[in-house]
Amino acid sequence: MTTFHQLSAVRLDGKHVSMADYAGKLVLVVNTASHCGFTPQYTGLEALYKKYAVEGLVVLGFPCNQFGKQEPGGPDEIAQTCRINYGVSFPIFEKVEVNGTATHPVFRYLKNQLPGVLGGRIMWNFTKFLIGRDGKPLKRFAPFTPPEKMEATILAALEI
Numbered sequence: 001m002t003t004f005h006q007l008s009a010v011r012l013d014g015k016h017v018s019m020a021d022y023a024g025k026l027v028l029v030v031n032t033a034s035h036c037g038f039t040p041q042y043t044g045l046e047a048l049y050k051k052y053a054v055e056g057l058v059v060l061g062f063p064c065n066q067f068g069k070q071e072p073g074g075p076d077e078i079a080q081t082c083r084i085n086y087g088v089s090f091p092i093f094e095k096v097e098v099n100g101t102a103t104h105p106v107f108r109y110l111k112n113q114l115p116g117v118l119g120g121r122i123m124w125n126f127t128k129f130l131i132g133r134d135g136k137p138l139k140r141f142a143p144f145t146p147p148e149k150m151e152a153t154i155l156a157a158l159e160i
Helices: 041-055 075-086 105-113 147-158
Strands: 008-010 016-018 026-032 057-063 128-131 137-141
Touching: 026 041, 026 105, 026 147, 041 057, 041 075, 041 147, 105 137, 128 147, 137 147
Parallel strands: 026 057
Antiparallel strands: 008 016, 026 128, 128 137
C-alpha cells in the first residue's frame, strides 16, 4: 500500500521533491488558486506556517485550475501571486489536477484516505488535508474553513 511519504511532486521552481522529505513533520496539503474567493486564505496559511514551522508544521500549496479556471497562469504568475501579493514562503508546487483521470498521486491518495462530502472528489479550491508526522492523513478541511479555525487541530497534532 502506498503511503504519503512514498509520493513525490515537482515544486514551482522545477525541483522534484519526495514527500519523505517531510517525514517527522506535520504537513498541511492545500489545493490553491490565485483568482478564487478563498485566495486570501494564503495569508492565514502563511501565518500558521510561520507560527508553527519551528514546531514541525509545513504547508504545501498545490495550484489547481479545475475549479472555475481560477489558476490560469504559469509558474511565474503563480509565484508572483503567492510571494508578492500574499508573502507566501511555504513550498508551492506545480499546477496539478485534483479530480478526474489525471489526478495527481498526492491528491488521489489523500482523497482515498479522507473522503469528503463528495466522496472521492474535491469540492473546490482550498480544500486542506492534515497529515501526521508519521505520514498518516488525520483530517480534511473544507474550502470554506479558514486557516485560523484549524489552529486547535494543528496544535493537538503537534502536541504542544
